[in-house]
Amino acid sequence: MENVGALALLLAFCISLYSIIASVVGRLKGKPFLTLSGERAVLAVWALVSTAAGILVYGLMTSDYRMAYVASHTNRDMPSFYKFAAWWGGQEGSLLFWSWLLSTYAAVAVLTSRKTHRNLLPWVVAILSTIQLFFLNFNAFIASPFQVLAVDKVVTSVADGMGLNPLLQYWAMVIHPPMLYLGYVGFAVPFAFAMASLIEKAPGESWIHTTRRWSIVTWLFQGMGIALGSAWAYHVLGWGGYWMWDPVENASLLPWLAATAFLHSVMMQEKKGMMKVWNMVLIASTFFLCIFGTFLTRSGIVSSVHAFAESPIGKYFVAFLALGIAATVWLILDRLNYLRSESDLESVVSRESSFLFNNLVLLASCFAVLWGTLFPVITEKLSNEKISLDAVWFNRLMVPIGLFLLFLTGVGPLFAWRRTSIDSLRKNFQWPGIGTLITAAALFAGGMRYPYSIISLSLCFFVTATIVLEFFRGANAISEKTQSGFIPAVIELTHRNTRRYGGYLVHMGMVLMFIGWSGHPFNETSVGEVAKGSTMKVGAYNLKVLDLTEGELSNYTWETAKLEVTKNGEFLEIVEPTRRFYKAAQQATAVVALRSRLNEDLYINYAARAGDKATLQAYVFPLVEWIWIGVVVLIGGTLVCLVPSKVARTYTRTEVVGVAKENAPVEV
Amino acid sequence: MRKYAKFGILIALIVGSITWVATASIQSSKTYYVTITELNQMGHQASSKRVRVGGDVQENSIVRTAGVVKFNLVQETKVLSVVYEGRDPLPDTFKDGAQALAGGRLDDSGVFHAQEVQAKCASKYAPKPGMAPDGLQKKITTEGQSSSYRSSL
Numbered sequence: 001m002e003n004v005g006a007l008a009l010l011l012a013f014c015i016s017l018y019s020i021i022a023s024v025v026g027r028l029k030g031k032p033f034l035t036l037s038g039e040r041a042v043l044a045v046w047a048l049v050s051t052a053a054g055i056l057v058y059g060l061m062t063s064d065y066r067m068a069y070v071a072s073h074t075n076r077d078m079p080s081f082y083k084f085a086a087w088w089g090g091q092e093g094s095l096l097f098w099s100w101l102l103s104t105y106a107a108v109a110v111l112t113s114r115k116t117h118r119n120l121l122p123w124v125v126a127i128l129s130t131i132q133l134f135f136l137n138f139n140a141f142i143a144s145p146f147q148v149l150a151v152d153k154v155v156t157s158v159a160d161g162m163g164l165n166p167l168l169q170y171w172a173m174v175i176h177p178p179m180l181y182l183g184y185v186g187f188a189v190p191f192a193f194a195m196a197s198l199i200e201k202a203p204g205e206s207w208i209h210t211t212r213r214w215s216i217v218t219w220l221f222q223g224m225g226i227a228l229g230s231a232w233a234y235h236v237l238g239w240g241g242y243w244m245w246d247p248v249e250n251a252s253l254l255p256w257l258a259a260t261a262f263l264h265s266v267m268m269q270e271k272k273g274m275m276k277v278w279n280m281v282l283i284a285s286t287f288f289l290c291i292f293g294t295f296l297t298r299s300g301i302v303s304s305v306h307a308f309a310e311s312p313i314g315k316y317f318v319a320f321l322a323l324g325i326a327a328t329v330w331l332i333l334d335r336l337n338y339l340r341s342e343s344d345l346e347s348v349v350s351r352e353s354s355f356l357f358n359n360l361v362l363l364a365s366c367f368a369v370l371w372g373t374l375f376p377v378i379t380e381k382l383s384n385e386k387i388s389l390d391a392v393w394f395n396r397l398m399v400p401i402g403l404f405l406l407f408l409t410g411v412g413p414l415f416a417w418r419r420t421s422i423d424s425l426r427k428n429f430q431w432p433g434i435g436t437l438i439t440a441a442a443l444f445a446g447g448m449r450y451p452y453s454i455i456s457l458s459l460c461f462f463v464t465a466t467i468v469l470e471f472f473r474g475a476n477a478i479s480e481k482t483q484s485g486f487i488p489a490v491i492e493l494t495h496r497n498t499r500r501y502g503g504y505l506v507h508m509g510m511v512l513m514f515i516g517w518s519g520h521p522f523n524e525t526s527v528g529e530v531a532k533g534s535t536m537k538v539g540a541y542n543l544k545v546l547d548l549t550e551g552e553l554s555n556y557t558w559e560t561a562k563l564e565v566t567k568n569g570e571f572l573e574i575v576e577p578t579r580r581f582y583k584a585a586q587q588a589t590a591v592v593a594l595r596s597r598l599n600e601d602l603y604i605n606y607a608a609r610a611g612d613k614a615t616l617q618a619y620v621f622p623l624v625e626w627i628w629i630g631v632v633v634l635i636g637g638t639l640v641c642l643v644p645s646k647v648a649r650t651y652t653r654t655e656v657v658g659v660a661k662e663n664a665p666v667e668v
Numbered sequence: 669m670r671k672y673a674k675f676g677i678l679i680a681l682i683v684g685s686i687t688w689v690a691t692a693s694i695q696s697s698k699t700y701y702v703t704i705t706e707l708n709q710m711g712h713q714a715s716s717k718r719v720r721v722g723g724d725v726q727e728n729s730i731v732r733t734a735g736v737v738k739f740n741l742v743q744e745t746k747v748l749s750v751v752y753e754g755r756d757p758l759p760d761t762f763k764d765g766a767q768a769l770a771g772g773r774l775d776d777s778g779v780f781h782a783q784e785v786q787a788k789c790a791s792k793y794a795p796k797p798g799m800a801p802d803g804l805q806k807k808i809t810t811e812g813q814s815s816s817y818r819s820s821l
Contacts, residue, residue, distance in 0.1 A: 167760065238760065348674045360679060364686050371690070376701055386701035388720065393697035397689050404682075527755060588760045607757035610732070615757055 002067055002146040005055035009096075009144070012048035012103075013136040015041050019129040027122035035122040039110050042125055045132060046107040049139075053100045056093060056145050060086050066157040068147045069093055075163035075584070077555060082164055085174040089164060091298065092145035094177065098294070099135040101185040106132065109189050113210060120207070123196035124189075131188050134320050142313060166556075166582040166589050170236050176228040180252055183222025184290040187255060189214045191287035194280055198331050201338045208266050208279070213642060215266075215283075219259045220638045226252050227631040238590035238605040240523075240619045242627065245394040250373040251293035254366055258286040261362035268355050271417070273342030277332065278359070280339065284328045289366075291321055296373070347419035354412035358405065365401045369394070403455055406514055409507045410463035413470070413500075432465035456518040460511045467504045467511075474501075498643045505637025512630030519600070519623030529613045530561070539620035541602055542566045546574070548614050556580045559609050561616060565595065565602065577606040577616065596625050699771060704746040707774055720771045721748065721780065725787075727764045741770060741780075750780045761787035 019041035026034030056069070060083050065071045073086040073093070088094040106128040114121055139145070148155050168174075190211035197207040229249070230242040243249060262282040268275045295317035332339070345352055371378075372389045379387040414428040440458040448454055471490055479489035494501040526538040535544045547562040560578040564571065575593035582589065595602040603619040699718045702710070707721055723741035730739045737752040750770050752758065762768060762785060772782035 239756065345671065345675065347671070348678065353675070356675075357678070357682070360682060364683060368686060368690055387698045388701055389694065390697050390699060393690075393693045396693045396697075397686065400689065401686065527757070586763065588763075590760060608732075617757060 001055055001064075002059070002148055005052040006140070006144060006146040008048040008052040008055075009136060009140040009146075012045045012052070012099075013133065013140045015044050015048065016129045016133040016136055019045065020126050020133065023122040023126040023129070027126075035125075038122060038125050038129075039114060042103070042106050042110050042129065045129075045136075046103040049096075049100045049103045049136075052139070052146075053087070053096055056096060057084060057087055060084065063161070064157075065159070065161055066148045066155055067145075068149050069145045071149060071158050071161040073161065073164060075161040077584075078163060078169075082169055082174065086164060088177045088181065089168075092139075092143045092147075094181070095135060095138045095143050096145050097178070098181060098185060099132065099139050101181055102128070102132055102135060102188060105186060105189055109192070109214075117193075117206070117210065119200055120193060120196040120202060123199050124192045127192040127195055128188060131192075134316070137316070138313060142316070163584060166580075166585055166587050167236060170232060172228045172232040172235070176225055176232060178225075179221050179228060180225030183218050183225055183252075184255065184294060186214060186218030186221060187259065187283070187287045187290050190218075191283050194283045195328065195331065198280065198335050198338070201335065205266075205270055208270060212266070215259065215263060216638060216641055219256070219263060220635065222252070222256045222259065223638075224631075224635065226256060227628075231628060231631075234624070235592065235594070236590070238592055238607070238617070240603050240605075240621060242624075245369075245372070245391045247373045248297050250369050251296040254370060254373075255286050255289040255293060257362050257366040257369070258282060258289055261359045261366075262286055264355055264362075265359050268352060272352065274345075274352065275355075275359075276339040276341060277336065280332050282359075282363075284325075284332075285363075285366075288321060288325055288328075289370075291317065291324070295321065349415060349420045349425070351412065351415045351417045351420075354408055354415050358408050358412060361401060361405055361408070365398060365405075368397050368401070372397075399452055402514070402517075403452070403459060406456070406459045406463060406510070409510060410459065410466050413504070413507075414466055428466065428469070432462050432469065435465055436462040450521040453518045453521055456514050460515050460518070463507065463511045467508055470504060471501070494640060495643070495646045497647070498645045499641050502637050502640030502643070505640055506634050507637075509630045509632075509634025509637055512626050512633055514630075516623050516625070516627030516630060519621065519626075522622045524620040526618045527607075527615065528618075529610070529615050531613045536616065536618065538602070538618035539600075540567050541618070541620065542569075543604070543616070543618060545614075548609075548612070550609075555584065556582045559606065559614070561606055561614050563593070563604065563616075575604060577604040579606040579609070598625055599623070601625060704741065704743045704748045707748065707780070708746075708778070710774070715773050715775060717773075718771065719773065720769055722767065722769045723748065725762065725764055725766050725768050730764065741768065748780055749778075750782050750785075752782045752785055754783045754785065756784075758785055759787050763787070 019038045021038075022034045022041065023038035026032065026036075026038060058064075059067050059070045060074055061080060063070065063074065063076055063083070069090060069092050070086075073089045074083045078086075086093065088097040106125070109124060109128065110121070113124075117124070149158065150156060190207075193207040193211045196202075226249075229252070233244075234240065234242040262279065265275050265279055265282060269279050295314065298313060298317075345356070347353065372394055376386045376388045379385055410432070411429070416424055436458045439461040440454055443454045443457055471493065474493040475486055475489040478484070478492050479486055482489070482492070484492070524539040526536060528536040530536055530543075530545045532545055532548050535542055537543070542565070544564040544566070545561055546564055548559070549562070550557065550559040552558075558578055558580045560576050563575050563577070565573055565575055573595065575595065577593035578591040580589050580591060581587070590605050590607075593602075593604040600620050600622040601624045603621055605617040605619075607615040607617050609615070699720050701720050701722070704721060704723060707719060710717075710719075721741065723743040723746075726740035726742045726747065730737065737758060739750055739752070741748045741750055750772075752770070753772075766787045769786045770780060770782040771784040771786075772780060774780050
């Protein structure tokens with residue numbers, strides 16, 4: 001079986017190579033049959049990689065402990081769900097997972113655009129196959145998932161595998177990696193289309209239209225992956241944090257930031273024909289940051305709390321990145337003429353300029369995070385001292401940047417294109433502006449003394465007000481015209497221009513997350529050693545220890561504290577924070593007692609036991625729940641963006657460069 | 669051209685202030701990553717700098733007493749005794765043999781006083797090489813070569 005899998009990967013490697021050659025030669029020599037065979041080769045690669053993946057998954061599910069990968073990532077007691085998830089649990093498997101996702105994306109790209117993009121497709125195929133080849137090189141030769149265990153060259157099996165760390169046996173942790181991978185891998189497709197249109201000097205923005213859905217879906221996956229990781233940290237690790245600027249976290253944030261900038265600036269190109277070079281740079285940066293992220297998490301060049309199999313694959317990534325970036329830069333420089341802007345910036349107070357600043361700030365923050373993450377590597381190279389920057393540095397920098405972005409979220413969509421008149425400024429911003437100042441004053445009068453929280457919450461009010469006003473004005477106009485109710489009018493409005501109103505919903509999701517983050521300075525902590533009958537306080541809560549018990553189950557022992565929670569003398573509930581110790585793994589995990597409410601979370605972790613006393617960590621985290629609500633709203637808004645608009649509007653604008661066309665229809 | 673001057677000033681302002689905040693905060697939040705050998709060579713300098721030192725937690729070296737936890741970090745042949753005086757209980761991943769990072773300062777007697785300890789969140793656990801019950805070897809099926817298995821089962 002495993003020989004078949006290894007053979008499939010080897011064949012896939014050869015066919016990918018063929019696909020690159022056939023596509024490029026076929027296109028250059030004008031041989032349609034050759035390019036067609038290149039496209040079919042992509043499908044063949046998908047079939048082969050799927051076969052290999054199927055064999056690995058079969059091995060995992062049936063506990064075939066002759067296979068090294070299966071033995072080191074699963075054990076017999078594991079639920080099938082986790083056995084399946086072991087596919088991406090380790091180095092070899094996750095690289096195969098990467099390959100498989102890429103081949104799937106490539107196959108879908110070929111199937112969906114072979115009718116519409118005949119001239120671009122050979123290049124798209126060639127670029128995707130090159131990336132595929134790079135990963136298949138790992139799968140087939142360097143980190144094969146099909147290695148078997150052997151003693152003196154005789155294949156043997158072990159009785160039971162080593163299993164998965166119990167800390168990771170949590171639903172969010174199982175879907176967190178595939179979500180991130182779907183994001184990481186997915187940006188390859190828009191990148192391939194962008195480069196293909198550069199190579200072909202294709203007129204218009206067809207690559208943007210074609211890949212708009214790809215980019216949005218991929219961006220969504222990436223965002224969900226990040227959010228799931230943070231939710232896992234919060235709910236499972238027992239310290240109540242959701243983000244600590246660890247290099248691995250940063251690696252996932254970087255492409256997301258670049259992609260966010262890209263999603264905004266393509267609108268400039270579609271509507272005004274501006275920022276063409278910039279968009280090429282952004283999509284290329286996003287893609288290379290994805291590869292860089294994969295490299296960072298696997299090569300071990302920076303130390304992280306996240307452990308990954310460290311292996312010599314780093315140098316391949318460095319080579320791939322260097323060649324890829326060099327080729328992209330050369331291509332963009334060579335085609336600068338083709339990327340000339342069609343219009344000019346006119347005013348600082350305009351939609352264009354708000355996009356420009358949004359992009360600038362997103363990219364600056366991306367660069368700052370990259371700099372901070374690589375700081376130990378840079379200082380080691382320069383001065384032979386490895387110096388790291390901690391979370392304090394990142395927060396000092398990223399909090400103001402985040403607030404500025406939040407501000408732009410409020411003002412940007414309301415500025416008019418080209419320039420904004422004083423009248424329209426007044427109409428759009430008078431009431432939200434006054435309301436914002438009142439909010440800030442009220443927060444200050446209410447005793448809030450943290451400037452960032454005051455600014456953040458006031459800006460949240462501001463952005464919410466502008467978004468609500470937009471919906472209200474639009475829906476009012478519709479409901480007057482059609483005599484329908486307000487709610488149907490809102491739905492109608494959104495359906496007419498899903499991209500715009502879905503976008504507002506995404507912004508609203510971000511606002512809710514900012515509300516959650518604003519609660520951070522008000523966190524309260526209390527650590528205490530308590531015995532049965534004693535009490536401890538955290539914030540307004542009083543925790544009375546009713547009982548301390550312990551016990552043993554087949555795979556773990558547990559200790560728990562039974563606590564009576566009262567707030568201001570009023571009984572709320574009984575909670576039982578627990579600590580488990582998994583015997584096989586020799587690993588303790590916390591089962592945190594969490595009481596989530598919209599205003600605050602009460603979070604209790606059973607940390608340790610000493611004699612008849614237990615160490616409890618109790619926290620009050622105000623507003624944290626809003627972060628997760630914001631994520632849900634953001635996902636909903638993104639899905640709305642993906643629904644086709646009911647009214648397909650066309651903007652006319654003159655094409656300056658490319659094949660002569662008077663008016664290019666632009667789908668909005 | 670006044671228009672471009674305005675854009676130029678705004679862009680310079682944003683980039684400038686980000687750069688300023690970034691460089692100004694480096695001083696206060698930088699931490700030196702060192703090996704145990706380097707830490708010992710730093711001498712009295714070590715007590716003035718915030719330092720992070722990594723290593724494996726020595727087997728059976730963890731001693732928990734009221735308020736403090738003592739343990740030894742091992743890096744190759746060097747051993748560093750660490751006293752953890754931080755407020756937060758140690759993470760679940762902190763245990764014998766775990767890879768840990770201790771942040772703090774070295775005192776004159778060569779004991780490291782840690783304010784924070786991070787232990788690696790292992791995505792899988794594997795016994796350390798050399799502790800394995802039998803010397804299994806892996807065979808690379810695609811190539812037919814054999815090489816010793818990285819962490820023998």
